[in-house]
Amino acid sequence: xxxxxxxxxxxxxxxxxxxxxxxxxxxxxxxxxxxxxxxxxxxxxxxxxxxxxxxxxxxxxxxxxxxxxxxxxxxxxxxxxxxxxxxxxxxxxxxxxxxxxxxxxxxxxxxxxxxxxxxxxxxxxxxxxxxxxxxxxxxxxxxxxxxxxxxxxxxxxxxxxxxxxxxxxxxxxxxxxxxxxxxxxxxxxxxxxxxxxxxxxxxxxxxxxxxxxxxxxxxxxxxxxxxxxxxxxxxxxxxxxxxxxxxxxxxxxxxxxxxxxxxxxxxxxxxxxxxxxxxxxxxxxxxxxxxxxxxxxxxxxxxxxxxxxxxxxxxxxxxxxxxxxxxxxxxxxxxxxxxxxxxxxxxxxxxxxxxxxxxxxxxxxxxxxxxxxxxxxxxxxxxxxxxxxxxxxxxxxxxxxxxxxxxxxxxxxxxxxxxxxxxxxxxxxxx
Numbered sequence: 334x335x336x337x338x339x340x341x342x343x344x345x346x347x348x349x350x351x352x353x354x355x356x357x358x359x360x361x362x363x364x365x366x367x368x369x370x371x372x373x374x375x376x377x378x379x380x381x382x383x384x385x386x387x388x389x390x391x392x393x394x395x396x397x398x399x400x401x402x403x404x405x406x407x408x409x410x411x412x413x414x415x416x417x418x419x420x421x422x423x424x425x426x427x428x429x430x431x432x433x434x435x436x437x438x439x440x441x442x443x444x445x446x447x448x449x450x451x452x453x454x455x456x457x458x459x460x461x462x463x464x465x466x467x468x469x470x471x472x473x474x475x476x477x478x479x480x481x482x483x484x485x486x487x488x489x490x491x492x493x494x495x496x497x498x499x500x501x502x503x504x505x506x507x508x509x510x511x512x513x514x515x516x517x518x519x520x521x522x523x524x525x526x527x528x529x530x531x532x533x534x535x536x537x538x539x540x541x542x543x544x545x546x547x548x549x550x551x552x553x554x555x556x557x558x559x560x561x562x563x564x565x566x567x568x569x570x571x572x573x574x575x576x577x578x579x580x581x582x583x584x585x586x587x588x589x590x591x592x593x594x595x596x597x598x599x600x601x602x603x604x605x606x607x608x609x610x611x612x613x614x615x616x617x618x619x620x621x622x623x624x625x626x627x628x629x630x631x632x633x634x635x636x637x638x639x640x641x642x643x644x645x646x647x648x649x650x651x652x653x654x655x656x657x658x659x660x661x662x663x664x665x666x667x668x669x670x671x672x673x674x675x676x677x678x679x680x681x682x683x684x685x686x687x688x689x690x691x692x693x694x695x696x697x698x699x700x701x702x703x704x705x706x707x708x709x710x711x712x713x714x715x716x717x718x719x720x721x722x723x724x725x726x727x728x729x730x731x732x733x734x735x736x737x738x739x740x741x742x743x744x745x746x747x748x749x750x751x752x753x754x755x756x757x758x759x760x761x762x763x764x
Contacts, residue, residue, distance in 0.1 A: 334715045334716055335409075335715055336393070336396070336409075336410075336715045336718060337393075337409050337410050337412070337413035337414075337415060338413075338715060339413075339414050340719070341389070341715065341718070341719035341722065342386075342389045342414070342415070342418070344719050344720065344723050345385075345388075345389060345719060345722055345723040345726045346382075346385060346386075346389075346726075347723075348723040348724075348726060348727050349385050349682065349723075349726050349727060349730050350676070350678040350679070350682070351678070351727075352727040352730045352731065353381070353677075353678040353679075353681040353682045353730055354676075354677055354678035354681070356681060356730070356731065356734050357677050357678065357680075357681040361738065362681070362734055362738060364742070365680070365681045365684035365685065365734070365737070366677050366680045366681055366684065373433070374667075374669070374674075374675060374680070375664050375665075375667055375668060375669040375670075375674040375675065376429060376433075376664060376665065376674075376683075377674075377679075377680045377683035377684065378669065378673070378674030378675055378676060378679035378680050378683055379425070379429075379661075379664050379674055379683070380426075380429070380682070380683035380686040381674075381676075381678070381679035381680060381681065381682030381683035381684075381686060382674075382679060382682070383422035383425055383426060383686065384422065384682065384683075384685075384686035384687075384689040384690045384693075385682060385689060385726065385730075386418045386419075386421075386422045387418065387419050387422050387423070387518065387689075387690060387693065388689070388693045388697075388726055388729065389415060389418050389722075389726075390415055390416075390417075390418035390419035391419065391517065391693065391694055391697060392415075392697065392722055392725075393406055393407070393410045393415050394406060394514075394517075395514075395697050395698070395700075395701040395702075395707065396701075396707075396710065396711050396718075397410070398514075398701070398702075398707070399701055399707030399708050399710065399711040400711045404510075404513070404514055414642045416648070417641065417642055417645060417648045417653075419648070420647075420648020420649055420653070421641060421645075421648050421653065421657060423518075423521055423648075424605055424648065424649065424653060424654060424657045425657050425660070425661055426521070426690075427521075427524065427525075427602065427605035427606055427609065428605050428606075428608050428609040428612065428657060428658065428661045429609060429661075430525055430528060430606060430609060431528070431605065431606035431607060431608065431609025431610045431612075431613075432609035432610065432612045432613050432661075432665055433609075433613075434528075434529075434532055435539065435609065435610035435613040435614075436613040436616075438532070438536040438539040439539045439613055439614070439617070441536075441539075442539065442540055443536050443537040443538065443539040443540040444536070445532065445533050445536035446533065447533040450529065450532065450533060451529065454526075454529050455498075456744040456745070457687075457741075457744065457745065458498070458499060458522065458525075458687075459498050459499075460740050460741065460744050461687060461688060461691055461692070461736065461740055461741055462498055462499050462519075462522070462691065463498075464692075464736065464740055465503070465515070465516065465519075465691055465692060465695060466495050466496065466503070466516075468515075468695055469495070469503065469506070469511050469512050469515050469516060469695065470495070470506065472509075472511045472515070472698070472699070472703060473506045473507055473509045473511045473512070475703075476509045476511065476703070477507050477508065477509050481507065482507050482508030482509070483507055483508050488506070488507055491504050491505070491506045491507070491512075492506065495512060498522075498526075499519055499522025499523060499525075499526060500522070500523055500526050501523060502516070502519050502520040502523065503515075503516025503519040504516075511698060514694060514697075514698050514702070515694050515695040515697075515698040516694065516695075517694045518690060518691060518693075518694060519691070524602050524603070524606075527603075528603070528606050602649065604654060605654055605657075608654060608657075608658045608661075609661075611658075612658070612661065612662050612665045613665075615662065616662075616665050616666050621666075622666045622667070625662060625663040625666040625668060626663070626666050626667050626668045627668075628671070630663045630668055631663070631668050631669075631670045631671055633663075634659075634660055634663050634664070634668065634670060635670060637656065637659060637660055638660060640656070641653070641656050641657075641660070644656075681734075682730070684737060685730070685733045685734050685736075685737040687737075687741065688733035688734075688736045688737045688740075688741060689729060689730070689733045692729075692732070692733060692736060693729050693733075696725075696728070696729050696732065697725070700725055710722075
């Protein structure tokens with residue numbers, strides 16, 4: 334067994350599920366699973382497998398940092414499944430966000446007011462983010478010895494980034510790399526905020542039905558023709574401008590043709606949100622949904638998951654995004670993969686997935702760096718190392734259950750929401 338063996342992931346994930354199941358049985362935390370009802374129950378369980386996977390991705394970052402002083406995956410880890418245990422879950426999280434919010438737009442006939450949406454998103458995302466930033470600042474103060482290590486101007490810029498509520502990636506502060514490592518996942522919040530900004534602008538397109546579906550399909554065709562989208566962004570946008578111009582000549586409704594520009598205007602990552610929106614249309618086709626909810630479809634999904642690790646090099650490539658969409662779509666239709674996604678343990682992990690996702694690097698930093706266990710843990714043989722990491726992952730699940738209960742949930746429960754505008758908390762959470 335090597336450090337990069339998948340056995341380490343299965344050991345840690347199994348222990349996380351056991352801890353999660355035990356926590357879900359405690360009366361104080363039963364709400365994490367009892368409140369989950371409706372047609373998106375499988376998606377709750379899916380989140381429960383996605384968020385912990387990112388932990389195992391970053392474990393090898395911290396291990397390599399303890400050995401070499403470089404916070405990155407080692408060359409051998411880059412050849413293992415661990416290289417994708419971060420990007421693939423993140424890609425599916427973006428799909429989830431696009432799917433759930435566009436589903437609400439379709440259900441409400443395109444009526445999505447901006448202020449209630451933004452208020453709900455702020456209450457859902459910001460409280461835990463503030464907790465993360467406060468923790469990072471505290472550790473930074475302790476590790477810097479209360480001395481100023483950078484210029485006042487640089488410190489002001491770093492604090493501005495830290496207080497951007499996820500719009501910008503959490504940086505290193507005052508020359509201490511707590512933020513850079515403990516906030517390693519905060520870059521994804523920027524993409525979500527941008528999606529929420531344009532969502533009220535395009536929600537009205539949900540009423541266009543067939544036109545909207547074809548419109549959502551058009552960027553995918555072009556995107557598939559150019560897997561190196563980022564390198565050829567301007568050429569790609571030029572093609573879309575041409576298509577939009579022709580479309581405007583042929584149809585009266587000009588506004589709807591701005592949608593592709595809103596999606597691709599800043600990054601190919603935005604295509605993942607569009608994939609999720611496309612899924613929201615497809616799950617409404619009864620025969621299509623019936624086929625994807627069969628046992629055969631479940632078997633194909635379970636076969637496709639390991640295939641991703643074999644055929645995908647870049648977790649954010651066009652190929653990876655297409656395969657993620659193929660895995661996600663049956664689950665969005667309600668396929669629970671033979672009950673796997675309806676397990677109590679998985680649904681509990683799904684409920685606390687935002688805490689797990691946002692805070693796990695902070696706890697890993699405390700274990701490896703602040704408490705100084707990094708060199709010792711890195712020196713362990715593979716099996717003892719992963720057994721130790723299983724205990725760490727179990728501890729993260731316990732702590733994140735507490736942060737969900739005491740930090741996240743109060744803001745979710747007291748969020749005032751018009752029913753036709755924003756998804757209920759269990760559905761709207763993309764983490």
